[in-house]
Amino acid sequence: MKRYEFNEITIMQYIFLISGAQIGIGILSLPAQLADIANTDGWIAIIIGWLISIIASTIIIKTMAKHPQDTIFDLSRRYFGRIFGTLIHLAFVAYALLASMTVVFTAIHITQVWILPNTPNYLIMILFMLPGFLITRNGVRVLARYAEFVFYLTLWMPILIAIPLQKGTILYMLPILKEGWAPIFQAVKTTVLSFLGFELAFVFYPFLKEKKHAIKAMVIANSISAFTFLLITVTCFIFFSPDETPSLIWPTLSLLKTIEFSFIERFEVIFLSFYLFVMSTTGIPYIFTTVFGVSQLFGKKDHTIVLIIAVCAFILTSFLYTPSFSHIQTMGSWWERYGLWGAYIFPIFLFIYVSMAQWFQGGKKK
Amino acid sequence: MKKYMYVFLCFLFTTGCSAKTQLDDLTLALTVGLDTGKNGKLLIYSVSPVFNKEAKNIYEVIRTLGVTPRDGRSKANAFASGKIVGGKAQNIIVSKTFAKTHDMFSYLDVFYRDPKNSTTANFIVFDGPLKDVMYIRLDDKPRLSVAIRDVLLTAHKSKQTTKINLLEFRRLSLDRAQTPFAPILRVHKGDLIAGGIALFNKQRKYVGSLSQKESPYFAILNKNIKPATSLTLAIKGLTKQKEYVSISIEKGDFSYKPSFQNGMFRFDVHIHLGAILTETTTHIAMKKEKKKLEQLLAKEIQKQLEAIVKKMQTYEVDPIGFGLYARAYEYKPFQKQKSWSKAFAKAEINIHPTVEIISYGVLQ
Numbered sequence: 001m002k003r004y005e006f007n008e009i010t011i012m013q014y015i016f017l018i019s020g021a022q023i024g025i026g027i028l029s030l031p032a033q034l035a036d037i038a039n040t041d042g043w044i045a046i047i048i049g050w051l052i053s054i055i056a057s058t059i060i061i062k063t064m065a066k067h068p069q070d071t072i073f074d075l076s077r078r079y080f081g082r083i084f085g086t087l088i089h090l091a092f093v094a095y096a097l098l099a100s101m102t103v104v105f106t107a108i109h110i111t112q113v114w115i116l117p118n119t120p121n122y123l124i125m126i127l128f129m130l131p132g133f134l135i136t137r138n139g140v141r142v143l144a145r146y147a148e149f150v151f152y153l154t155l156w157m158p159i160l161i162a163i164p165l166q167k168g169t170i171l172y173m174l175p176i177l178k179e180g181w182a183p184i185f186q187a188v189k190t191t192v193l194s195f196l197g198f199e200l201a202f203v204f205y206p207f208l209k210e211k212k213h214a215i216k217a218m219v220i221a222n223s224i225s226a227f228t229f230l231l232i233t234v235t236c237f238i239f240f241s242p243d244e245t246p247s248l249i250w251p252t253l254s255l256l257k258t259i260e261f262s263f264i265e266r267f268e269v270i271f272l273s274f275y276l277f278v279m280s281t282t283g284i285p286y287i288f289t290t291v292f293g294v295s296q297l298f299g300k301k302d303h304t305i306v307l308i309i310a311v312c313a314f315i316l317t318s319f320l321y322t323p324s325f326s327h328i329q330t331m332g333s334w335w336e337r338y339g340l341w342g343a344y345i346f347p348i349f350l351f352i353y354v355s356m357a358q359w360f361q362g363g364k365k366k
Numbered sequence: 367m368k369k370y371m372y373v374f375l376c377f378l379f380t381t382g383c384s385a386k387t388q389l390d391d392l393t394l395a396l397t398v399g400l401d402t403g404k405n406g407k408l409l410i411y412s413v414s415p416v417f418n419k420e421a422k423n424i425y426e427v428i429r430t431l432g433v434t435p436r437d438g439r440s441k442a443n444a445f446a447s448g449k450i451v452g453g454k455a456q457n458i459i460v461s462k463t464f465a466k467t468h469d470m471f472s473y474l475d476v477f478y479r480d481p482k483n484s485t486t487a488n489f490i491v492f493d494g495p496l497k498d499v500m501y502i503r504l505d506d507k508p509r510l511s512v513a514i515r516d517v518l519l520t521a522h523k524s525k526q527t528t529k530i531n532l533l534e535f536r537r538l539s540l541d542r543a544q545t546p547f548a549p550i551l552r553v554h555k556g557d558l559i560a561g562g563i564a565l566f567n568k569q570r571k572y573v574g575s576l577s578q579k580e581s582p583y584f585a586i587l588n589k590n591i592k593p594a595t596s597l598t599l600a601i602k603g604l605t606k607q608k609e610y611v612s613i614s615i616e617k618g619d620f621s622y623k624p625s626f627q628n629g630m631f632r633f634d635v636h637i638h639l640g641a642i643l644t645e646t647t648t649h650i651a652m653k654k655e656k657k658k659l660e661q662l663l664a665k666e667i668q669k670q671l672e673a674i675v676k677k678m679q680t681y682e683v684d685p686i687g688f689g690l691y692a693r694a695y696e697y698k699p700f701q702k703q704k705s706w707s708k709a710f711a712k713a714e715i716n717i718h719p720t721v722e723i724i725s726y727g728v729l730q
Contacts, residue, residue: 114481169687174694241541253481258533260486266453268481 006141008209011217013144017204017285018221020147021197023228024282025106025332028250030194030229031236035245038187040173040237043230045184049191050226056344057198057218063351064205065214066358072202073296075350079357086297092202093293095342099196100286102331104128104314105323107279114253114272125318129311131280136288137304140207143288150277157274158228160267161235161252163259168238192344193336195225197282199343203289390417393426393448395439396511398487400473401461401496403431408473410438411459411500412450413510425509427500436476452480455487457514458532459551461496465564465572471539477532485533488518491564491572493552502553513558518549521560525582525595528563539570543689543706550575565683568707574681576674583670586637587686591618596644599666601659612645613663616724622691626699631692631713639667639719643726652726663721671717679715682707688715 009017034042067075072092077085108124116124135146177184198218208214236251239258248254256268264270291310295303323331395412403409412428428446432438439450458477460470477483492499499514507513522529527549530538538546550562561578576584582595595615602608617640625632641663643652650659678684688710692700703709 117482169690171687171690171694175697178697241537241544243542244537244540247540254485257481257485265484265486 007139007207009141009144009204009207011208011210011213013141013148014204014208014214015217015221015224016151017144017147017281018198018201018218019224020150020278020281021200021285022195022221022225022282024197024279025103025110026194026196027229027232028110028252030190031233031251032246032248033190034187034233035237035242035251037190038183039178040242041176041178041184042187042191043233043237044176045187045191046194046226046229046233048184048188049195050222052188052192052344053195053198054219054222056347057201057222058215059351060199060201060347061205061214061218063347063354064201065211066354068211069206071206071292071296073293075354079354089293089297092342093290093297095338096286096289096293098331098335098338100283100290102328102335103279103283103286105331106328107276107283108318109323109325109328110250110253110272111276115269121322122315122318125315128276128280128283129314132284132287133307133311135284136291136307139303140204140288143285144204144207146284147281150281154274154278157271157278158231160259160271161232161255164239164255165235168235169241170238172238172242173234189340191229193339194229195222196336196339196343197225197285198222199339199347200285200289203292204285387449391448393428393446393450394454395450395452396454396509397457397459397514398435398452398455399459399461399492399496399500400435400464402464402467407431408433408435408438409496410435410442411496412439412442413500414446414450415509415511416447425511427510429497429500434476435473452477453482453484455484456511457488457490457518459490459492459496459499459514461492461494462550462564462572463495465491465566468571470535470566470570474532474535478536485536486531488515489530489532489535489548490514490518490551490560491548493550493562498553499551499558502556502558504558507558514551517558518551518560522549523593525585525590526561526578527581528584528588528590538685539566539568541689543684543693543700544687545683545685545707546570547683547685563685565678565681565685567681567683568705573683574677576677580670580674580677583667583674584685586615586618586639586667587635587671587674589618589620591615591639594642597667598645599663601662601666603662607648609646609648609650611643611647611650611659611663613641613721613723614644615639615641622688624688624691624695626692626696631688631696631699631709633688633691633713633715635715635717637671637717637719639721640724641721643723652730656723656726660721660723663723664719667719667721668717671719672715675715675717679711679713682711684710688713 034045038045067078070078073089076088080088107128108121111124112119112121135142198221201218205214232252236245236255239255240248240251245251253268253272256271257266259267287310291303291307295306393414395414397413399411401409401411408431410430410432413425415425416423426447428442430438430441432441439452443450477485477487502510504510504513518527518529521527528547530546530548535546535548538544545568546566548564548566549560550564551558551560553559561581563576563581563584564572565574565576567573582597585591585595596612597615598610598612600608600610619638621636623634684707689706700706
């Protein structure tokens with residue numbers, strides 16, 4: 001029985017959906033955070049983070065593969081019973097809600113600081129929610145198509161980032177392993193969190209058409225993200241001096257500010273306008289997960305009503321509450337703390353639990 | 367439902383109509399100047415073009431007294447002909463006396479912090495009070511801001527001075543291993559002249575300068591010889607009388623080798639320059655004397671390079687970035703130094719230039 005037949009997505013769409021969710025707001029500040037902890041050795045931490053995230057996503061896929069038609073919401077009900085299952089269900093919904101709030105509010109804040117300083121944030125919120133609503137309403141397939149489309153649409157951006165690379169000083173990168181491995185391992189905690197987004201496989205895996213390639217797809221998605229993180233971080237490191245990078249909040253954007261052609265100035269405005277697409281592929285899957293999770297909780301098949309309520313709630317919130325930058329940072333750190341449990345530790349326990357349960361049932365398939 | 371959506375979307379296109387800004391309603395500060403005013407206050411100049419057919423001058427200069435650049439701008443808005451916009455700034459000029467006594471970062475902060483401001487504006491030190499340049503009459507040149515930029519770029523290309531923008535200035539200032547520098551502009555008999563290099567210390571204060579004559583050598587040490595660096599050297603020894611030889615350096619190979627011995631840094635700098643002989647005041651038999659001429663030129667260049675390195679060491683500044691090599695290859699001792707500038711001042715620097723004459727023109 002295939003429950004999500006109408007919404008099946010191809011392997012490519014799945015890859016771009018996951019890597020789209022990974023590349024979002026974190027990348028704008030990642031180089032500064034890394035330079036703060038590990039100086040210019042921070043890029044090594046990205047590679048380690050990449051390996052860890054691949055391991056974690058493999059565990060998620062292995063768990064999900066035991067019941068290929070189940071999302072995490074169905075799985076938690078199946079294994080943990082009504083009460084505990086609902087609790088896990090709620091926790092995951094809360095996590096996705098927190099993530100989508102963080103992404104949306106950060107995106108609004110960045111837009112206000114860099115592009116539209118005089119526009120009130122509820123207006124930007126309405127503009128963000130309009131496409132968000134249209135895409136989320138149509139379910140996973142449209143969402144994945146959108147992710148793929150955005151990926152092709154933004155392929156030129158890494159090339160642009162490489163322009164400042166020519167003016168960089170490679171000497172900044174030396175010596176490698178300045179202070180040994182200790183700061184690098186400390187930085188791994190940050191890089192691991194910038195890979196957050198693969199845990200959405202918990203929700204999107206059942207929609208995948210060719211499930212035997214799922215692990216390969218996860219590896220590719222993580223690699224796309226890792227490559228992007230590496231490119232931007234290394235560019236920032238050799239363009240700004242090592243002591244300067246931590247002093248910038250969004251080094252990636254400061255980097256773009258320096259690109260100037262004789263016919264255009266303040267290139268970061270154009271870049272950021274396009275980057276809103278990239279941020280939307282992070283925010284919308286989380287919004288979808290929230291809405292999908294809530295409608296599953298009530299046993300509803302169609303999630304449009306929940307979505308309308310959610311969108312209205314988002315817009316209403318932005319009317320009443322304009323988060324300051326420090327609030328956004330707090331929100332981000334909550335997400336990261338939550339994400340560390342939700343995406344790295346929880347899957348391991350879940351995998352062990354599910355394997356044990358199956359073993360005790362003696363291979364009896366339900 | 368869908369139809370209404372499209373109608374609604376059409377309205378979004380009209381959002382730009384209400385908050386439009388006309389170009390001639392703005393005062394675009396293309397050049398910003400900072401100088402010391404009365405009572406230790408800050409004297410802020412801003413030069414902006416005037417887009418009005420009836421106005422006699424093609425640019426206006428606004429002078430205000432304030433405590434910070436942003437404070438000065440708010441005051442200037444009181445009598446500017448339009449709202450002042452800083453995002454198009456091309457030049458940031460500070461006077462030498464101002465740069466000597468003030469930490470530059472306290473006054474440049476607004477350019478870095480406000481993302482609407484441009485960080486690619488040229489940073490320039492002006493030798494003399496700023497009113498000399500702000501009220502200069504340049505009848506045969508374009509608008510002042512453009513003229514300053516043009517003079518600077520031309521001088522930079524021929525290595526008479528250097529060029530640095532705000533962003534690079536910040537990068538050098540914040541790096542432990544380097545110190546910032548800036549081009550010098552001055553007014554001589556009603557002409558704008560860009561020449562020489564101002565050196566800043568770790569506290570971002572002006573400490574000294576390299577003359578216009580020393581600038582090409584600074585460029586060589588900085589590995590910045592493209593498109594071509596032309597030098598005129600006085601050499602003796604080839605013929606009996608004093609002779610001048612001009613060369614144009616086309617390419618260079620550089621190696622900076624740092625080492626650390628007995629609590630002191632040591633740099634062995636090998637520079638191999640490929641040059642074209644462009645002029646000699648006396649006849650030199652090139653076929654025979656090429657080797658000797660090359661050695662004499664190398665010796666003269668070495669003298670000049672050593673002189674400017676000595677100068678930088680006495681000022682305790684490292685605009686070349688010797689510290690970068692020290693950090694990259696001698697990380698442990700570098701990290702132990704409390705202040706790289708102090709360590710650099712004590713360092714032993716050996717410069718060994720070699721010159722190869724690639725061609726000597728169409729004469730024998």
